[in-house]
Amino acid sequence: DVKVTQSSRYLVKRTGEKVFLECVQDMDHENMFWYRQDPGLGLRLIYFSYDVKMKEKGDIPEGYSVSREKKERFSLILESASTNQTSMYLCASSTKGWPYEQYFGPGTRLTVT
Amino acid sequence: GEDVEQSLFLSVREGDSSVINCTYTDSSSTYLYWYKQEPGAGLQLLTYIFSNMDMKQDQRLTVLLNKKDKHLSLRIADTQTGDSAIYFCAEIIYSTLTFGKGTMLLVSP
Numbered sequence: 001d002v003k004v005t006q007s008s009r010y011l012v013k014r015t016g017e018k019v020f021l022e023c024v025q026d027m028d029h030e031n032m033f034w035y036r037q038d039p040g041l042g043l044r045l046i047y048f049s050y051d052v053k054m055k056e057k058g059d060i061p062e063g064y065s066v067s068r069e070k071k072e073r074f075s076l077i078l079e080s081a082s083t084n085q086t087s088m089y090l091c092a093s094s095t096k097g098w099p100y101e102q103y104f105g106p107g108t109r110l111t112v113t
Numbered sequence: 114g115e116d117v118e119q120s121l122f123l124s125v126r127e128g129d130s131s132v133i134n135c136t137y138t139d140s141s142s143t144y145l146y147w148y149k150q151e152p153g154a155g156l157q158l159l160t161y162i163f164s165n166m167d168m169k170q171d172q173r174l175t176v177l178l179n180k181k182d183k184h185l186s187l188r189i190a191d192t193q194t195g196d197s198a199i200y201f202c203a204e205i206i207y208s209t210l211t212f213g214k215g216t217m218l219l220v221s222p
Contacts, residue, residue, distance in 0.1 A: 004155075033209070041214070042201070042214035042215055043156075045210075048209060050208070090156065092156075096208075098144065099161055099163070100144065100208060101146075101161065102146075102158065102210060103158065104148075104157070106154055106155045
């Protein structure tokens with residue numbers, strides 16, 4: 001079974017804190033993704049990575065950065081958390097080729113107070 | 114428009130068929146996908162269809178694709194209460210997925 005795990009299910013942080021969200025996949029997938037999910041807005045792509053040390057901006061990268069030092073691990077970093085970053089964060093991974101099936105982790109619900 | 118469009122809500126009775134509709138944007142999308150999200154969980158890939166197919170059946174699930182109208186549908190036969198969830202359609206553009214906002218399916222006994 002494909003397994004994508006995320007470091008926390010629930011996280012509460014204060015405004016201005018630096019926040020790290022970790023994602024690990026065990027399928028040797030080349031591609032990894034970070035999304036945020038908000039009511040009424042669906043899933044929006046923040047960043048993705050198609051190889052170690054490579055990253056590409058998605059639709060809403062502002063306020064976020066990412067790190068991919070190892071193939072199996074993709075980290076999302078909020079340099080200075082703000083209340084408008086309160087959201088559900090979903091990590092996914094996929095193979096490099098067709099049909100690009102994406103497999104998702106369980107999500108991290110982040111609350112910034 | 115630029116968005117993948119889905120109706121927001123569908124309510125059915127247990128045992129009925131459910132049909133969830135989706136309109137996508139890019140006629141060059143090679144694959145189209147259906148995902149399911151149960152409360153508090155991540156997204157689970159249900160099925161996908163290659164763009165040169167009109168139909169794909171997988172047990173209780175039937176996917177229909179109308180490329181001319183850029184319309185995708187997911188039919189769930191004999192819907193069960195365990196099928197209650199949010200269903201997302203998605204298209205692939207380059208190597209990233211664009212998702213619709215999801216259709217909440219509520220199945221009543």
